[in-house]
Amino acid sequence: MSCPGFGEVRIPSSRAFWDDCEEDEFESIEPAPKSQLKFMDGTDETPFASDLLVLLEGPFVTEFSRGALLDDAKLICEIPAKSSTLHWNASKGQLIATLEEDLTSSGEITELLIPYAQLAKRVLTITIKPKVDYKSEEIDRYCEYVAIVHSIGGKGDDKTLSELEAPNFIAGVAAGIASWRNQMELPVSSYVIYTDKLPLDVIAAQPVLKLLQKMGVPCIERYLPPAKDSSYLYM
Amino acid sequence: MEQAAEYNFSKMLYLKNKATKLDVANYTVIIPSICVGNAAQLACDLLIASKKLKRIGNLSHSALIPVYGPSAYQHEPNEFVSSCELYESVEDKLLVIQFRTPLIARHTKTFQINLVELLQAARRVIILSGSFGFERRFIDDSPWAYRASDNFKAAHAAQLDGKTSLVKWKEHTGEHIFGGGNALQLFQAFKEKQVPVMLLFRYLLEGDNSTDASLIVRELNELCEDFLQLHDGGDGSFKLTVPKSWNLLFGNEVTELLF
Secondary structure, eight states, rough: OOOOTTOOOOOOOSSSSSTTOTTTTTTGGOOOOOOOOOEEEEEEOOOOOEEEEEEEEEETTTHHHHHOTTTOOEEEEEOSSSOEEEEETTTTTEEEEEEEOGGGGHHHHHHHHHHHHHEEEEEEEEEEEEGGGGTTTTTGGGTTSSSEEEEEOOOOSSSSSSSSOOOOOOOSHHHHHHHHHHHHOOOEOOOOEEEESSSHHHHHHHHHHHHHTTOHHHHHHHOOOOOOOOSSSOO | OOOHHHHHHHEEEETTTOSSSSSOOOOOEEOOOOOGHHHHHHHHHHHHHHHOOOEEEEEOOTOOEEEEOOOOOOOOOOOOOOOOEEEEEETTTEEEEEEOOOOOOOHHHHHHHHHHHHTTTEEEEEEEEEEEEOOOOOTTTTTTEEEEOOHHHHHHHHHGGGGSSSSSOOEOOSSTTTOOTTHHHHHHHHTTTTOOEEEEEEEEEESTTTTHHHHEEEHHHHHOHHOOOHHHHHHHSOOOOOOOGGTTTTTOOOOGOOO
């Protein structure tokens, strides 16, 4: 439907479908096969109970998670959204879902993780978003903040944090699980961290680590991102 | 396929009163499609906020991107937004469905099947939508167009029938409504199940579509004042309430640091 040629009118695509389907293509779209969790060899595929289910979601979050909080945890399964994973920390009784932001499959993945959320005593969700997504009538107040941290709904364990206000919201698997626990009247603590650096670096990671520690999730004191061979600096 | 639809249907509905079925007998159901300018969703926002409709539950499905956050409306401050919300007015026998996310195309057909199953006992279903303004080929044409099933037309003959009709909308006959999302497919799905259904849309362009939203509500009120009950005094005017989720609709103020 669009005309990408130079000088031609570019007709906007439809808003209706997140995965860029147009109204005249919709009829020919085939229903998708159901996604599955990809369990590691020898791992029990039956959902099991945990003291705490942690869902950490955001762009480039796998790298942070691997370096900061998965040292004592065992990989249970891969989650079919980019490089997302589910780990089990047996000593603490904690399940840790690290979720790379992938909104297209977030509804499906929420359905796959609901059995774990149903059996967990407590659920903690942390969504990491870029600071530019944060809306406030006093946005100038936050211009020098490394991170803006809010709880969602005021039911969180950390009462020092202020509640997120409309029109802000979170989207994705963490949102789906928090919404499900809330409607089932089960306890859930939800937080959102708007950060000015993604992927997280040493400084931007501090508010995330601080929140995890406060919530009783074992993690390192200081996160150092892995060194990369490539850079944006051209010599 | 039948089994799969039933399985999803039972999973997708959550009602606050813990009922497992949604009773929509004798109800008018309003559904927005996710369309150009999000005008239909904005219109539903206005309806819910203005009539102070009560949240009765949610729908979830893999076709919907999950969302969670503070309440979108002043009159229900303790609620949380979700991807598909159900609002009701018992007195007016009105159910409004509000979507807060775009759809995932590959799951939309199963979602539609489930949605039609859920609402097929309704007295009538009205789907609101929008289409790209440049799709209106003749400048003198009405900016409104509609599609209605035969049983809907029969029930609303005074408003829709030919020369004497109350509303001046054009009947749409095309195969697509560009910019209208899944509105037409949803309309066909309800029609196939013999549910009285009308699809009403406005030709509009992306931008500040809050005016389009209030025009949609006003136009709908012309057709169905009996259930919308949006009248104030005797002069035919009515007051709409803007929900708080419309704050900063176009983002933050430009920061002073830029200058």
